Amino acid sequence: MVVITLTLTTVAAAIGAVGGIIAIGSTTVDKIKGFLPDKEADKKEVKYLRFNDKRPKGGFRLILVNEKTGWNKAVRIYLNPKSDDYKEIKAGDSTGKPCKKNMHLKYDSTRVDFPKDVEYIRLCLMKPGALGVYSTVNEIRVYKDTQSKLDGKTLVIYWDNDDSKYFDKHENLVSPADIL
Numbered sequence: 001m002v003v004i005t006l007t008l009t010t011v012a013a014a015i016g017a018v019g020g021i022i023a024i025g026s027t028t029v030d031k032i033k034g035f036l037p038d039k040e041a042d043k044k045e046v047k048y049l050r051f052n053d054k055r056p057k058g059g060f061r062l063i064l065v066n067e068k069t070g071w072n073k074a075v076r077i078y079l080n081p082k083s084d085d086y087k088e089i090k091a092g093d094s095t096g097k098p099c100k101k102n103m104h105l106k107y108d109s110t111r112v113d114f115p116k117d118v119e120y121i122r123l124c125l126m127k128p129g130a131l132g133v134y135s136t137v138n139e140i141r142v143y144k145d146t147q148s149k150l151d152g153k154t155l156v157i158y159w160d161n162d163d164s165k166y167f168d169k170h171e172n173l174v175s176p177a178d179i180l
Contacts, residue, residue, distance in 0.1 A: 042137040042138075043137060045160040045162070045163070046157060046158070046159050047157075047159075047160075047167045047173065048155065048156070049156045050150065050153055050154070050155050051153060051155075051156065051176055052152075052153050053153065053176055055154060058113055058152075059111055059113035059114050059151070060111070060112055060150040060151065061110075061111055061112075061155070062075065062077070062089065062110055062154075062157070063109040063156045063179060063180075064089045064090070064096075065091065065105055065156060065157065065158045065159065065167075066096065066105065066106055066107070066159050067092075067104060067106075067161045067166055069093055069161065070159070071092055071128055071161060071162065072090055072091070072092030072093060072096075072127075072128060073090065073091060073126070073127050073159045074088050074089065074125075074127070074134060075088065075089050075123055075124065075125055075126070075157060076088045076122075076124040076126060077089075077110070077122070077123055078124065079112075081119060081122060082118075089108035091108045095108070096108045099174060099178065099179045100178060100179060100180060101174065101178040102178065104166075105174065107179050107180075109179075109180070114142075118144075119143065120142055120144065121142045122141055123140040123141075123142070124138075125140070125157065125159075154176045158173060
């Protein structure tokens with residue numbers, strides 16, 4: 001309990017100094033809750049759809065979609081679970097490309113080729129927290145025996161901006177043809 005209190009105080013002091021926030025006691029804690037990771041709540045902001053759009057075999061296309069006014073979000077792709085090397089896609093207020101048929105959205109995409117001789121690949125869903133430091137919200141593992149579910153397809157990750165619930169509406173789940 002003491003460690004958590006010290007952490008909150010440290011973060012609050014840093015945010016107060018940078019953002020010009022003047023607050024005392026629990027008011028400071030209330031103001032910074034949004035800056036601290038809440039993985040369970042963050043997971044609810046993410047939706048996934050798989051499209052059978054006949055992409056080349058041996059991998060899949062990965063698309064991250066975010067609201068253009070949303071905090072930047074990222075997906076880090078680790079092709080080897082024993083390595084720290086990754087490639088990354090990002091979309092949000094200061095990164096990504098505008099969606100073709102919905103100007104409220106931004107996206108980024110990449111092709112993910114299935115590597116040989118590894119047990120699985122990792123897709124780490126990340127968002128910025130306190131002072132812009134990215135943290136992992138969720139990790140998706142694509143094991144060799146489940147690669148066929150994505151092989152030659154497109155996986156679209158839709159990520160709401162802080163409880164906006166924009167992607168709860170079916171009509172807002174744009175297809176790859178409407179994105180690119």
